[in-house]
Amino acid sequence: MGEGCSGSNVAVEFRNFSFTYRDGSSPALRDLNLCLSAGGFHLVVGASGSGKTSLIRSIIGLIPHFYRGAMTGEVYVEGIPVSKSSIREIASHVGYVFQDPENQLLASTAGRDVATSLESRGVPPDRAEEMARSILRDLDAENLFEIPVHELSDGQRQRIAIAGEIARNPEILLLDEPSSMLDPAAAEGLMALLDGLRRRNGLTLVLVEHRLGPALPLADNIVVLGNGSILISGPPRDLMGDWSSVVKLKSAGVDVPPVIQVYHRLKFSGVDIGGVPLSAKELVQGIRQL
Numbered sequence: 001m002g003e004g005c006s007g008s009n010v011a012v013e014f015r016n017f018s019f020t021y022r023d024g025s026s027p028a029l030r031d032l033n034l035c036l037s038a039g040g041f042h043l044v045v046g047a048s049g050s051g052k053t054s055l056i057r058s059i060i061g062l063i064p065h066f067y068r069g070a071m072t073g074e075v076y077v078e079g080i081p082v083s084k085s086s087i088r089e090i091a092s093h094v095g096y097v098f099q100d101p102e103n104q105l106l107a108s109t110a111g112r113d114v115a116t117s118l119e120s121r122g123v124p125p126d127r128a129e130e131m132a133r134s135i136l137r138d139l140d141a142e143n144l145f146e147i148p149v150h151e152l153s154d155g156q157r158q159r160i161a162i163a164g165e166i167a168r169n170p171e172i173l174l175l176d177e178p179s180s181m182l183d184p185a186a187a188e189g190l191m192a193l194l195d196g197l198r199r200r201n202g203l204t205l206v207l208v209e210h211r212l213g214p215a216l217p218l219a220d221n222i223v224v225l226g227n228g229s230i231l232i233s234g235p236p237r238d239l240m241g242d243w244s245s246v247v248k249l250k251s252a253g254v255d256v257p258p259v260i261q262v263y264h265r266l267k268f269s270g271v272d273i274g275g276v277p278l279s280a281k282e283l284v285q286g287i288r289q290l
Contacts, residue, residue: 010037010038011077015075017073019072022068028054029054036206041194041207041221042204042221042223051227052210054228061091080093093171095173101160113160114163115132117164138200171202175208176208178194187213187214188214191218213255213257216236217282220235
């Protein structure tokens with residue numbers, strides 16, 4: 001990886017990277033230096049206009065191959081410089097699930113959609129169906145195999161889109177606001193499911209969100225974007241336990257979960273419940289131990 005990230009266990013690296021769209025008056029991304037470790041659960045958050053979309057485009061190669069503009073520095077995906085590679089080559093390493101999964105479901109049924117992804121990799125049709133069922137089973141969605149795509153709920157479409165990308169066997173799975181169309185319970189279930197996939201398949205997960213909530217207890221690392229730059233980054237408990245970091249998050253337009261705010265109110269009142277809770281369950285456990 002050169003002089004940027006230390007060590008070799010790096011999935012994505014932004015090295016002194018800046019980009020200004022051709023019709024832009026200011027940089028969409030500004031001098032980013034960022035290392036996302038292989039096999040990690042990375043949560044990238046920021047308000048609208050913070051640079052999240054441009055960061056996604058840079059990882060999957062749409063910047064600079066589709067969106068033109070002024071670029072300095074480089075983005076590396078699995079050690080490959082994005083600017084010197086084709087979008088097809090980058091896609092062999094990165095799976096990408098859109099914010100609206102309906103846009104990437106192309107077949108008539110859920111099972112056929114996943115099988116089509118496998119067949120595009122050269123898997124014979126009979127074997128593809130068997131493998132598609134196995135992938136859906138891992139996502140607790142085998143019962144959807146024969147269901148027409150247009151009859152699926154938003155949460156079910158999300159799972160089928162994820163299954164289709166998993167079928168391509170990527171090293172990195174990138175999801176754009178996967179919880180935005182789901183209720184809190186469904187969002188928590190999806191995050192647990194994604195974390196299980198990551199552990200079983202050795203995936204690197206990169207979730208781009210406008211809020212912290214559902215992914216917070218599972219993430220290894222949080223990156224907060226603002227105005228195209230990294231405002232703060234680090235492990236969730238380190239950031240959430242530091243009031244100055246919470247203030248920066250709120251100033252950046254990021255929704256801070258109520259449990260974090262309750263923790264700091266208790267702390268300011270002289271009530272110590274131990275470490276910072278990242279979920280309602282952890283908050284209740286901390287209070288019960290008083």
